[in-house]
Amino acid sequence: MMVRIDLELCNGCGLCARNCPLGCITIEGKKANIGAGCSSCGICTRVCNRGAAQKEAKPPAGSVTCSHCPVQCQVQEGFTGACRRYTNIKGQLVRNRPLVTSVPKPTLPPPEIEWPLITAIGAGTEYPCPRPAPYIVQGQRGGIEVVTVVTEAPLSYSGIKVKIDTNFHIGEEGARVRRDGQVVGMVDTEEYGSKMLYIGGANLLTGKSGFMAARTIVDLANGRRVVLKVEKGSTLELQVGHRPVIDGQEDTTMRVGCGSATIGLFAYHLKGVVDEAIILDHHIIGLFSEHLAGQEVGMTYSGVIPAGRKSTRGRYFGDPGNGWGGTAITDPRQAIKAVDMNIARPGMRILVTETTARKAALFEVQPDGDVREIPLTPEVRMVIELIASNCEEARVSALYVGGTGGSARAGVTTLPVELTRAVHRGEIKLTIGGAPAMLLPGGGINFMVDVEKVAAPEAFYWVPTPATVAPVEYTMLKSTYERIGGHLHRLRPVEEVVAGVRD
Known part of the structure; x- marks a missing residue:
């Protein structure tokens, strides 16, 4: 037995049993009981509020110390450690599954559609939704007919994830973030060496402070300096691409690691x-x-x-x-x-x-x-x-987050679900202001994009619905556009559009 239970201290609350990763602990007669296979991972000793779970001084004979992580489980013969990756087989720790060497070949879109023929920056928006997008252009790449559909799409389902490279403590996770006294977001989960904020989102955009939230998303996405206040926390001066200023102190360095x-x-x-x-x-x-x-x-x-x-x-x-x-x-x-x-x-x-x-x-x-x-x-x-x-x-960076799975599809096609399916199959390449977008799996067309990779400054806007406006491009083979019910009657040669802009 790797851990013993002091029965005088144990009250049978079951915390240890619920947290044991190996299911070694049971509650019998309102007392905890340690069964076979305990690896002395220490979780029970850490969650027990009464100190009843106590590590034994010596591991049992035949156990092997696992050195594959800092926990250092004492793995008994025939059993695994807490992570279940390694089994003690006759004194040797053996990985429980073989190395996977076969990698599925990725289904990549044809290279001709990897980037748009034109961007949506400056394209404008056609409203109401049934109208075709303002620019639907076609051109040849390597002898292949390519189509790009562009629009500046108003998105109520949008926000911005802000990454602040700093060790400074800015506030508690989940704390509300305000601008000029109005709630515009919250402190998000920290990432490695960085504090994270999430600004906006549909619930805030449709709430009392929606106008300020929309304005803040756009200001950050366009690289403008914004002053925010974390509730019971720091005052932040943030500008994408620049060092963060926290409580008046500019941070200069991101940590090398924990x-x-x-x-x-x-x-x-x-x-x-x-x-x-x-x-x-x-x-x-x-x-x-x-x-x-x-x-x-x-x-x-x-x-x-x-x-x-x-x-x-x-x-x-x-x-x-x-x-x-x-x-x-x-x-x-x-x-x-x-x-x-x-x-x-x-x-x-x-x-x-x-x-x-x-x-x-x-x-x-x-x-x-x-x-x-x-x-x-x-x-x-x-x-x-x-x-x-x-x-x-240390610097500030940001991902604009949006969803174009709703009415924003109508300007592209008469069969909206076919557009969504083709995007997820990789037959249509989604870009935002010419920048590659990370497509989130599952239903709808939800994406994230690095605002610093957008092709031109001041590419995002906000409207007092409130919503933010993002430059959205869909690029595909012409044959794909025909299949998904595209507005073929609005196709224009890309050369014509480019020439008109130059004139």
């Missing part, structure tokens, strides 16, 4: 330079000597205990704030919670830095277990400079 990843990336460089390193990050703080990457380069645990909640070996969860690495730590001394002098020794040197390496401090362990800050050595400075040189410049 604290754990930074340890892994630079373990060989840290060894021999310091006895310990704490890399601060509000998601995962890295502790060098305890980390598996530290073990890989020959380190043994130093006895240093960092500030944070332990996740797995050498990985600790931090608390978000406006301090070092986006944590609540404002004084680097706070990063060192304690030093166990039964393991540590006087004179040990502990580096405290952050994932961008913009700030760093070096400490020396004293005989009584306290630490004293000392000047950075030249060798430490070299490592700090190395980490910093591998960071990218």
Whole structure:
């Protein structure tokens, strides 16, 4: 048994059973019971509110330590670890499925339709919807007849996903985002090294602050500077393609990775330079000597205990704030919670830095277990400079998100569902202002596009329905356009349209 249950503490709440990834735990007689196959992944010990689930000191005979992730499951003979990927077969961890070597050949559209004959920027819109799109042009590419249909489509189902490269804490996930006091979006889930906002969406566009939401989507998509306020959080000055300004401070650097990843990336460089390193990050703080990457380069645990909640070996969860690495730590001394002098020794040197390496401090362990800050050595400075040189410049970027699966199809075809099907089959290439669009799977025509790849500036508009207006192009073979019920009577040679614009 890899975990034991203290029956005096257990109240049979079932949290451990519901969270066990292997289904090893059952509730019998209002008490938890550990069955066969426990891998000591530690989930039950972390979710138990009463401390009843406790890890055993020694794994059972015949178990194998899995090193394929930081959890390090103790996998028993004939069983798998928590992720179910590897099985212990006679003392060897064997992957549960063979390597897949056959790759389905992608069904790519013909290259002639990969980009539009013209863009929809400046095309205008025909309204009401049954009218054909303002420009339906045809031309030859490599001897093949190609058609592009363009319109500036008003989209009520639209928004913009804003990516802010920063370690600064801007506010809680889900917090409302306001512009001039009106709600225009929310703080979205964070991505690697970036904070995310979602501005707009159909519910906000049709709500009380719809006009401001539409205006904000378009301002950001067109590269204008916008000031936003996160509820109970930061004031943001954002402009696509530029550095973010957060609470009046311009951020310059995007982190190289979380604290754990930074340890892994630079373990060989840290060894021999310091006895310990704490890399601060509000998601995962890295502790060098305890980390598996530290073990890989020959380190043994130093006895240093960092500030944070332990996740797995050498990985600790931090608390978000406006301090070092986006944590609540404002004084680097706070990063060192304690030093166990039964393991540590006087004179040990502990580096405290952050994932961008913009700030760093070096400490020396004293005989009584306290630490004293000392000047950075030249060798430490070299490592700090190395980490910093591998960071990218912080900037703001954005994806315009829209849906053209509704009435916006009428200007293209008399058979709207055939248009949707052909788009998803790759027979019709959707572009936005000449930029390739990422098509979302499933029903409808939902897409995302990098606003910085649109062919010309100021390509997006908003109308006080409220909705945003996006330049939409559908490019296909002429034979496809005929099959989907296109407005063939409105076809014009592309040369004629181009000549008219030039005149």
